[in-house]
Amino acid sequence: MTTATLNRDAKSTFFSDKRGTGLMRALVFHGPNNIAVERVPIPRAGYGEVVMQVTLTTICGTDVHILKGEYPVRSGLVIGHEAVGVIHEIGPGVTGYQVGERVLVGAITPCGQCNACLGGEWSQCGGPIGGWKFGNTINGAQAEYLLVPSAQANLARIPDELTDEQVVLLADIASTGFSASESADVQLGDSVAVFAQGPIGLCATAGAHLKGAALVIGVESDLARMAMAKRMGADVVLSPKEGDVVAEIKKLTGGRGVDVAIEALGTQATFENALKVLRPGGTLSSLGVYSGKLSVPLEPFAAGLGDIKIVTTLCPGGKERMRRLIELVQHGRVDLRPLLTHTFLLDNITEAYELFTSRRDGVLKVAIRP
Numbered sequence: 001m002t003t004a005t006l007n008r009d010a011k012s013t014f015f016s017d018k019r020g021t022g023l024m025r026a027l028v029f030h031g032p033n034n035i036a037v038e039r040v041p042i043p044r045a046g047y048g049e050v051v052m053q054v055t056l057t058t059i060c061g062t063d064v065h066i067l068k069g070e071y072p073v074r075s076g077l078v079i080g081h082e083a084v085g086v087i088h089e090i091g092p093g094v095t096g097y098q099v100g101e102r103v104l105v106g107a108i109t110p111c112g113q114c115n116a117c118l119g120g121e122w123s124q125c126g127g128p129i130g131g132w133k134f135g136n137t138i139n140g141a142q143a144e145y146l147l148v149p150s151a152q153a154n155l156a157r158i159p160d161e162l163t164d165e166q167v168v169l170l171a172d173i174a175s176t177g178f179s180a181s182e183s184a185d186v187q188l189g190d191s192v193a194v195f196a197q198g199p200i201g202l203c204a205t206a207g208a209h210l211k212g213a214a215l216v217i218g219v220e221s222d223l224a225r226m227a228m229a230k231r232m233g234a235d236v237v238l239s240p241k242e243g244d245v246v247a248e249i250k251k252l253t254g255g256r257g258v259d260v261a262i263e264a265l266g267t268q269a270t271f272e273n274a275l276k277v278l279r280p281g282g283t284l285s286s287l288g289v290y291s292g293k294l295s296v297p298l299e300p301f302a303a304g305l306g307d308i309k310i311v312t313t314l315c316p317g318g319k320e321r322m323r324r325l326i327e328l329v330q331h332g333r334v335d336l337r338p339l340l341t342h343t344f345l346l347d348n349i350t351e352a353y354e355l356f357t358s359r360r361d362g363v364l365k366v367a368i369r370p
């Protein structure tokens, strides 16, 4: 099933494997600080699987952790976990999709059938963090083609009027960022502080706004990110370089503290500050990935008597999650395109990694075109 109908998007190179070599270009991880674009076999769709031709992908902070050797994956793995593309091959057992359809697949690809999935813990499919497969346990998205497992549960159609750029960030950072306010059950009129305005924090800011928070306070010291936080829905942005953000947040909430504090960096300092700005009974919603040891300071935790809730969330995935996020974009509730600050070809992706890691030139997210 490799013949395809004509793709509407004239800019897309629908068949890059025109010569029928059976090979594609992909970014392969060979060990810490050792990645390269190489030719590897184009995957074939087995039972329940779909091969999509990737038309747009991006680089995540998690990929940088992999590159630095801070998160171990096997040598030889194609990395990346965010992909928009066109269905190229449909394996047996997948129904209701057609070759040539434009689809979005989440970074997290739950099987939809295991106990964790059926218990509603999609991201923990099959075991701890088990929903994260692309560029972790199976080949990922920084490639011309991507093999999608459990495709029936994971492919969301993209409406014709939406571009790849409008939806690519839904796969991971938007789903993750928005989930912070969903997991904290933000109520209409709540006050929410979001610590760190990197790509995920910016999406968390947008998510707090979407969930009906009355006051969204961003915390960030980088000037470009401070400005972007306003654009994504922050009412106030405080810089830790310019004063005591904990005191300032208390002041902004009339001394009460915020209903929800979102941690979007993964450090002891931001975790502690998030605890310190909470009202009694408030919720700390943690998105950061921590390393080493994380400790809970007793005073802001009221020695365990403050009715504080601490919740964590791994990026929600699956086609229904992606469909809902696409609806938000389609109906103009959120526009993530400003976060895509740079574009690179897949052939130059190592330069894109260098830029993304350096945080030069106001970079937030890089769009990668295979």
Ligand SMILES: [Zn+2]
Binding pocket: 060, 061, 062, 063, 081, 107, 172, 173
């Ligand atoms: Zn990611």
Ligand SMILES: [Zn+2]
Binding pocket: 110, 111, 112, 113, 114, 115, 116, 117, 118, 124, 125, 126
């Ligand atoms: Zn599962």
